[in-house]
Structures are given as structure tokens and as C-alpha cells.
Amino acid sequence: MGALALGSTAVSAESTRRFIVDRQSLRSERDVEVVHELDEVGLLVVRATEDVLVGARYVPDRQYSPRLPHTGSRSSRVEYPPEGDDLYAYQWDKQDQQIPATHEVTRGEGTRVAIIDSGIGAGHPDLEHAVNADLSKNFTPDPHGAPGPFGGAHGTHVAGSVAANDQNGSGVIGSAPATELVDLRVFSETHSAGFSAWLGDVLAAIVYSANIGADAANLSLGWTFRFRDGWGEFWGEAMQRTTTYANRQGTVLTHACGNWGGTLQFDKDQRDSSETAGGLTVSATGPIGFKWGAEGTEKPAYTPAYYTNYGTNAVDIGAPGGNFAVDAPESSGNRYYDLVLNTVAEPEFSEDGEYQGATYGYDWYAGTSMAAPQVAGATALVKSVNPSYNANQLKSTLKRVASVPDEYNKKYYGSGYLDTYSAVVE
Template identity: 30%
Template sequence: MRRLLTGATAVALGVTGTLVMANSGSATADEEIRYIVAYAEGSSAASARAAVRDAGGEIVSENKDIGVATVTAGEGFAAKADASKALVGAAQDRVVAATTPDAARDARKQDVSKVETEFRTGAKGHGPKAPKPKPKGEPLSGLQWDMKQIDAGAANKTERGKGVRVGIMDTGVDGSHPDIAPNFDARLSRNFTTDIPTDANGAAVDGPCEEEADGSCEDAADVDENGHGTHVASTIASPVNGVGISGVAPQADIVNLRVGQDSGYFFLQPSVDALTYAAHNGIDVVNMSYYVDPWLFNCTSHPADSAADQAEQTTIITAMQRALDYAHRRGVTLVAAAGNQAIDYTKPQTDASSPDFASEPGEEPYVRDLLDPESCVSMPTEADGVIAVSATGPSERKSYYSSFGDGFVDVAAPGGDAYDTAEGTRDYAANILAAYPRDLAVAEGAIDPETGEVLVPWAVSDCSSGECSYYQYLQGTSMASPHAAGVAALIVGKYGKHDFSGKTLSADKVEKILRKSATKKACPVPADYTYVRHLPDGSTSTSTHTCEGGEAPNGFYGDGIVNAKAAVGR
């Protein structure tokens, strides 16, 4: 992938430990705002804390491993923090104790994942019929074209990822799902988020706390009210247990490291805290199918950005790279989705979606022309040490929505493409099937709460074991990334050494094997590939993407489509 940043080292704080509560001063405004602050490299902890206090902030928690603090302060804090030599800057998080609206939960989805729900029309009707159980394979394995594409079944004859811990940095994981529970590590799982009722403009985000099942904004570490994280976890490590499907690494441990809101936003503090937690707790692989809000692309000096916005984006880049470096050095393989914007990340772009979250009243997205692709970075996908994964459909073509770029994409993996059909018409079965939380399926009208009957064409049930479990078809680079993460888990299982957590292998070695074992896939001929989609409303959509590079690497597939069998030996 394209390397944009110099690897930052953690500041010399002289202490160990994470998330230490510390008071350093008092906020100066009636309405407090929460900020994430990055300490400048070389600054002592004492001088950085003093700088926070002098700027009018109060430290409420501190990640000492990477020199990042959570601070509450008044509105003038960010400018003062940016001016301090002891601080890199401050990224505004949200207003503390925002007013809760009398409104239903917002259905907003993170842009990296939005195509996954694009085709849900709400039409009634049964989903695809499940194939009859076979002597070998799970009941729904016949619907898993994705596992065949990467030779997962052949790999699982000799390697299934036992002793490997995979961290799911996502919207949560339904630890009670029958096809996740056997591999779910409840002891290590953590929720690093707190539900946000509204944004600064009063728009609903996660919805009122009192509407939660427990009446609280604090969700347990085995809950997923979005479905995205459960789907990702299932693709990686659903067990071979006679239920539903199997994952790429069916004996790996699933560790929920929740960093995403119910609404699909992913913010800075949960991400950095989850990465340092992963480093301390023997997590071998983490999957990151998202970008850090509120900026799709973080620019440090874009002329359209205010000084405060420039400082915020600099803080996001600095804090995330430090956390990623910290985890990478401690053996955590970092895998991320390439994004669903259908753009070439190595070419000039226009970002009209940022900032996508209002952290102060009146804040709205605005247009920025990014003429120099090297000057702005999407985190974590474009960070140093991260494996960027593009998506493929059943025919192995790059999915129509998948972003790409020669030098940006490292490998490709199945992500689904509902229009990868002979006629270019929609077929849900061309997407990726994985676990679907039952409660969410009921809330979304996908199943009848009384009978358990599937009511939509994008969901499937398996009741062969006596207890029904549910699955949904999704598509996106969010679905591609966990396939690569699953293969990475198999690599750790095959070649790793035993340690306190089970198995361990350096992240650099895992990446080397993952890329070298990928099935080489050349650019299409002609390289200007045109996608034709016949949409359900009768219209036709066309788009043309240009693949640069040779057989491998190239802009569509990187070093190739991941191959589980080749990765663990034939």
C-alpha cells in the first residue's frame, strides 16, 4: 500500500499502563466539550499535562502507551492546545451531556459500509433456500462461494487457527449467536464506546439511552445493535459446529474490541484504546472495516480547512499512527478495508463528505478538492503497517464499489458484488453470507418475531440443529477485509510460536506470507473496465475504473486474491 507517514514512536512518558485517570485542571466553560489530545514527541508527561491545564482543560483519562489523553474543556481549548509546543493538537470529540431528542434511532451507516444495505428494498419473500446438509461442510456452506474462491476448505484440512486471537474492531459482536458463541472470548472482549444520543446539531445518532434494552448508553461487550461487527466476526471465525456456515479460521478466538457506535460512526479514542489493549492482551490479528470519523481524508494543511480543523486532522493522524505502530511492534497484524467510494486513492479526488459528524453546532460537510493524493490520508487504511484490502465478486472481478489504486491496495478478497452476474442484474447470493443477530433481524423486519420465518430476500435461516440461527447477505470492502484477516489468523496458527496467549508471529512475517501466497490476478483487458448495472428501478448505471500495473502488483488486486490453502502450505 502507499506509505504516506513516517512511523511515529511513542513519546517518552517514562511510565507504563493504559487509560489512567488523572486530574490536571478545570474546564473553563459552562458547556464542556470532550477532546482527544496528542502529546508532542519528546515532551514529558508532566509538561504535556501542564500544557493541558494551562489551556483550560481537565484530563479525564490518559493512554500513557502512546501519549494520548481525553480532555474536557471549554470552546477555546483547541486553539490553545494547538499553540502549545508540548501538544500536537486536539481533536474535538463531542459535547458532554448533549440533549437527548424525542426521536427514533438513526439508521445512518458508515460510508465504508454503506453499500452493504443499498439493495434492501423491504420486499417480502423468503430468502434463498438453504442447501441440504452434506456429510462434510456446514448446512449453509453451499452458499459460501467466497470460501471456495480463497480455498478456505482445503486450508482447513490442516489448519483452523486454534490458539489464535482475532480482535474485531467494529460495531460489536453478538456473542450469543449460535455460530459465534463457541469461539467468543467473553473474558477478553471489551466495549470502548459509549452511545451518543445526538450530535451537536441535535440530530439523532445512536438514539435516546432510555430506549436501550437496559435503559443505558453503556452496552455490554457481547452486544451488536448494528450487525456489521457480527457479520465480520462470523466471516473470520464461525466454527465448524453443524450450524449455518464456517469462517476462514473456524477455531480462532473471537475477541470483541468494540470501537463503533450503534449508528456506524467510528471515533478516535475508542480506536487508539482498542489497539493498545490488543497489544497488551495477545491479540494476533485485528480487523478494521471502517475509517475514523469525522474525516474521510485527513489533511494537515488543506487551505479550505480552518486552523482548528487542520489541528484536529493532524491529531487523528498522529494518534492513530502511534497506536497502530504500538500494536504492530507487539505482534498484532493490522488488516483494513480499502473503502467503498469506488475511487483510485492514488489520483486527485474531491471529498464532499467531511466532516460527517457535527461535533459543534452548525458544522456541516463541505467540498475539498484533494489535488495531491499524497497530502491527505484516510485512517487507518492508509497508515503505515496496515494491510489494505480491496473487494472481489464471484467472478473474481474487482467489485464495482471497491476503491483501488496501484500502490494503495495490498491484497484483494471476496467482498461481494450483487451485480456480478451474466446480465448485470441484482443477485443477493453474489454477496457475502454471515451471521445476523436475531434481535436486530426482528427490529429490521427481516424475520417474523413469532414464527422466526425469514421475510426478506437478503436473509437466510438455519434451523437444522433445532435452534434457528440467522444470516444476512452484505457486500463491501468491509466484507473483504475479514477474509484477509481470517487467512492471517491461519498463518499465525500454522507458523506461529506458542506464547502466553496461544500463538504469536510477527506482523511483518504474517504480511509477507499473506501477500506472497495470494493468487496473482492481472488487470482486466482492456484496463479501462466498465461496470454495467441494471438497477431494480429499471435504470442502468455505468462506471469505468482504470487498473494500473502488471499481473501483480496492480491497482485492482494488489499482490493478488488471498489464498488460504497456499498460505498454510499444500
Template identity: 30%
Template sequence: MHPAISRTARLPRAAASALLALVLAASCLGLGLCSAPAAQADEWRDKQYWLAESGITKAWEVSKGAGVKVAVIDSGVDAEHPDLKGAVAGGYDASGSGRPDGQQGVGMKPEHGTLVATMLAGRGHQPASPSPSPSASPTAAPANPAPDGIVGVAPEAQILSVSTWLGSTNPSGKSDQDQIPEAVRWAVDNGARVINISLGSTTPQWPQSWDAAFLYAEQKDVVIVAAAGNRVGGNIQVGAPATIPGVLTVAGLDRQGAASVDASSQGISIGVAAPAENLLGGLPGGGYAEWAGTSGSTPIVAGVAALIRSKWPSMSAEQVINRIVSTAKDAGAPGKDPLYGFGVLNAEAALKDTVPEAAGNPLGSIAEWIRVHRRGNLATPAPLPTTDVPSAVPTLPEATVPAAEPPSQRDSAIGASVVIGFGVLFVAIVGAAAIQLRRAARNPALPGEDADTGATEAVETGPIT
């Protein structure tokens, strides 16, 4: 993820530090883009190392994602790319500044959505047939019958392109606080079984305006996969929406299979890690590019979720996520950790192993989080006006947990990193620290002396080693 570039609509003064500015999660890393127009497409196909190393080619023995729609909430997808012919089943523009079908690149990095979509559900393409020479046999087999180009993790899944304008000023004036919940609701209402969100922010907090949309997706049994973010883009810690409980957050790996120093971040919400360096994807207009970042790790994992949902159509979203994280190869500190989550993605095991049913989503529940952390009432979440969303069906008639109230002047966003049950304690600690800091300012310690500030020891957060 980049550092925050564009501001959202102004929030109350008390929440200024929690201002959420979303950007595409891998722009800076990926856009040294080695797009080499003269290169042959099969040269890019041959470099897709993650297909074998993450167990995806073995997983294809079980499923290739047929019958599953995956929404790509991003900058728009070029459905005319040779490797996406027949893959894009529809779309919607949540930005208010693009084509209504979401198939036009918008925002700061308009090519980003096509990169993501080709990695997720690219079909490849047949090489162009050369003009036959007079001596060529008309019955001779082609030299390379296999498809060229990019083959996605779920090459038989369908893409729904939901375009958002992020990273620069949106001509329509719609902020991420408006676009993201609208995009999530449209995706759910139009049949997405998996949602890929390769974007994020530099804060773990999210606007209260997002609560009802992510709750709606959870209640409608949709898997949401989101990028953890990239250190080189300013994200040492995971930012929203990857901090939302129940979301499957993806960290990044280097070519040696270790946590990437540049193309990843860290945090307690990480669920699984997948390749994030030396990735390849398609560009609008038919080109190809080499890129890096958790923006590319995310469609790898979302693709595996699509394979699972195709193989077991009745399996719940929480069990799909459990199957992915419980079959991951443990890495780093034993057990779940803030660099790898539950471990490194193992697509073959996720499709072939026997996995006990989990009691719930191992990454939590937004419904439970809202119940504990939002001061809500029993009102129904305000539905998105369907006149602005083609083919959308009415939203849930009522929520099963208290819905969020409109943001107050005192509380417009609450961080997902707050541990359930410790909210009051956290506020008390912050207040005490502020008092002690003011006391220290009035009575500074002499060199070599310890000021009685009551401050906790600082923990350095440095590069991953």
C-alpha cells in the first residue's frame, strides 16, 4: 500500500488522526512495471512460479473455479484483455467517474484492477497462428498447443469488476467512505461468492459507514479477501479494510518463501501468506507487467477460495476460510503470528486434505465486533438506494445484531486492533498516559535520570529480518 495520498471527506476534529485515505495496495512496488511490449506472451506464462510452488497446479486436479463469481473491488478491469476473454461477467462503477459497467480503469493506477483480475482468473490465450509456408503440412500439430499469457489461480471462475477511484482526487467527489460500502453491497447483491480487495490504508481504523456493508457480506455468506499492505508503501502495520474481523487478510512472501521486507506488513489480523514478489499480470490493452506487493498476493488466495467454493458449493464462508488457514504451512514463530498469520498458503492441501469443521470463522466476526464496540440500536442498516445499483436486490430486512448509529462528533471510527473487552481499559490507559506526559513536560528529567512519566517502554518496529 502507498502512504495515504488522497484525503477522504473531512471527519470530526476528534477523529482527525483516524482519517482514512485508501490507495491501491501495491502501486509503488508494482509500477516499475516491466511491460516490454515486444516480449512474447508465453514468456510471461513461463514465469508464473506461484502456480506450482503454492500447490495451485495440483489443486486444479480437483477444481478450477467453475461456477463461482469473484468481485474485484479495484480500479476497474479491462475485459478485452486477451487473457480475460469470457472471464468478466459484469460490473459496476462505484466511483461515479467511470463506465457504468466498471470495465474502465479509473483513479491513480487505472491498470491495477486488470493486473489483479488476470492473476485471479486469467484464461491465457492461444498463440496467433503464423501464415503457413508453402511447404508446411496442413495437418501438422501446433508447436505450442498450450495457452500463452497469464493463467489465473481460478481460470474457470467469473469476474465482477467493481471500479473505485482511489489515490487521487475523484472527479465525482465520492470518497472511499461512500465507494467501499457501495461496492461491497453491489458485489454481494450480484452474486459474488468471493470478494477480492487489493487496496487498503495506513490506519487500522475504518469509518463507521463501512460496518453495515461488511456485516451484510458476512450475513450473506461471502468470503472477503484483503491485502495486508506493503512496508515500502508506508504500511508497517496492517491497515483497514484488512483489519475488519472476519476478513481473510493476506501477507506477502519473497522468492525464498520468507516474509517480504518490502512487499508485506505485519499485524494480528493476518490470516495467511502468499507470494508477493516477481509477480506477473496483464495490463489494459493486452500488455503484461512484472509487479510486487500484497495486491498480487491477495488474488492468489482469493482464487483458492474460488476453487474451494466451486468444489463445495454449499460450504459456508467461515469454513472456506478455515480450510485455507488450517492447511497453511506454519512459518515464523510456532502457531499464528503477525508476519505469516496461520502460515504459508498450500492450495493443494486446501483442496484435498480432510479438514475438521470449525466452530466459526477463525478470523473473527464483524457482527460480534459491532455488538461489542459500536454504540448501536436495533434499527435496520440503511439500505443502499437500489435505483443507483443496477440489478441489485433489496438488502436484508433486518440486521441480526445492533446496527451502527451515524458517527458522533466524538466517535466516528474505532480501530480493529482493540481487543474485545478491553475498550474501557484502553481509554483509561490513554488518559493516564496523557496526564503523565503533561507532568513530564512541566518537570523534565535531567540527563541520565528517569522521568516519572509512567510511559511504557517503546518497542522498535524495524524491517523484517
């Protein structure tokens, strides 16, 4: 009998999966393991066998791995501390957005931005001033916690774009260095190249962002789901409930719109995660030839990036995310200067998973992942000078001052190209 019981347990464990469930429709919670309880939006994220969900509205939870655009083979990382002067000279994105001039008005004081990502390397000298460790939270199944030192390079780069220190005399600057960052880690295996996120963890992090009063929450994710095919309808509803709740609580969600160079406009079956209520969907732009072009910068910072997704009614705003001259020969020079430079962290782990330390530095990345935090930082700056604004007013301000460049189509920009300085001083 003992052997038979052991066999039954093994079969049950193999068939146990994660699900996102409408709580009201679930007959009993006795036979489910609750991972996240999201009463604010009427959802549960659970581990269960599918048979106990009969009669309920649910969707299988899924893991997602982000896809960054191709930017060539290169060795461009800058270790900390950087040699010589600070690195602002290479930050075409912050120059374009007139960030130093904006800081004469506000540096984002009195605001809070959640980073829903791979974790922030909070020990980075350009970020250690900004991260609220008490509010930070690990939503993944792994044991490494949040904030860093376990933060990954992707999340640390995103965080630096928002809040890197502008007053330490070296390194890079962020758009809103006086804002408070909250590290909400949803990507697991931050020490490996194949990190992934459960979509149910992302929903939980969005709800948490709203509950702690974040003025903005950045989601540099860019994943898709299907509304009308199979499970997609309820997944879309779950995302809609969650993002609507965040918006009502005053949190602006800034979403990366994805990096496969496709339209989000006409595919009726497939929608990007960013195309939901309560957020700003961000496309990516970038120059060609910055500091390497034979005759100077050949294309301006507002040029649509070769990889960015687009769609007139799908994209809300365009922002600097980096570009790359894919057709230029390798001998053309430092093409990676057209990417976005900011902070990175590389945690190191032993073979048994024990944390060994981290290396901090700077690197050039590109993607709508790099564009979205430009908008999150701008949101914090606008909130700082307009503390009574709700989420809709913050979004309206950013969209109102944005404009579509004459030589490009609206499908790449929605309302237009981000203008951080004008949004603050209008």
C-alpha cells in the first residue's frame, strides 16, 4: 500500500501545474495551492491539478523569455569605476530629452517607480541611493530575494535609465534620479542566459505596485497572447482587470511594445500585453551614426528603430530605445554607440546556486525594453511637479506635448515622440 500511495503522489505531482483562476467561479480552494492571492481583481494564481478547476474560469499560467533585438557582436562593457570623465557624453538619449535642463526644475522628488523586471543590482554605485529595500519583493519561485545583489543586467539597465545618480561625479545619469525605486523581480534564474517569468507573477507585481502607491510601474516585457484562440480570451480579461485596477489606483504602467518589427494593428487574434487599459505602450527610436558616422549622426534620435513593433492605435508614444545600422559593415566603427548606455550588474553564483558576488558596470543595450523606462522616468518627473495628478492626467500630459516627426508615419509613435522637458515645464 505504501508503494501504491507513493505512485499516486508522483502522478499527482506530475500533473500539477500553475493556473490563473477567477476566484468567484472556483467551487473550492481546498485542493489548490495559492501562489498569489489577488483579491483586488478577483483572481488567484494557483498550483493545482486541472480536474479540481472543473466549472471555474481559468487559464494555464505560462513562462515567458524576452527577446532582444540583434545588435551585432561586440565587446562594449565599461567596468565601474569608469576611467576619465563621466559617461554622459555617450548618453544621446538623455541629451535628446534635455534631462540636465529638466533637473533644474525637478529631479523626481517625492515619487516612486516600480521596476517589474529581472531585479535591480541595488549595490551599483549609481543606484544604491535609490532602491527601497523594504518595499522590494521577489515574486519568483527562486530563493534569491529582492532587491540585489541578485539583480540581473536587464533590470539594472532599466532601473538606471529611470534613476541613476546624477550627482556622484561619474558614471551615467537617469531621468529622475530623486525618485524612489522599488525592485519587483519577476524573472527567475537571473544568473543564467535563459531567464524567464511566469505571467501570473507579473499580474501579482502589477497589483502590488498599485497597492504601494507607485506613480509608475515599468514593464519591459513585450510578450503576446491570443484573445480569441483557446485560452487567450480569459488571459486577456485577467490582464485587463489588473491593469485597470492599477490605473484607478494612480499607477501609470509603461509597457515595452516588443522587438520583432511587426504590426500590432491588424492582427485581430493576437495582441501585445501592452494593449490593455491603464498604460502607455512605448515604441523605440534611436539615431544612426552617433559618434561613429563618417559625417556625424546620419539619422536623428527620433528615427524609428529597425526592430520596433508599431501600430497607430496600438502604440501610445515613441521614446529613445536605441537603434543599430544592421547593413553597415563591421569596419564602420562603434555602431553600438547608437544603443542606450546605462547601468548593468552581473551576479555570480556557484554550481550549487550560492551567490558569490556581483560585478557592476555599464553597457549599451537596445530594445523597446530601453524605451519604456524613458517614459516611466518622465512620468515621475511630471508627477513631481504636479503631485495631485492622477494616472490619466499624467498620461495625458505626456501624450499632449509629444508630436509625430514630419518625415515619419504616426504608426510608429501614436501620439508622438516623447518630450520630457516640455512635459515638465508646460
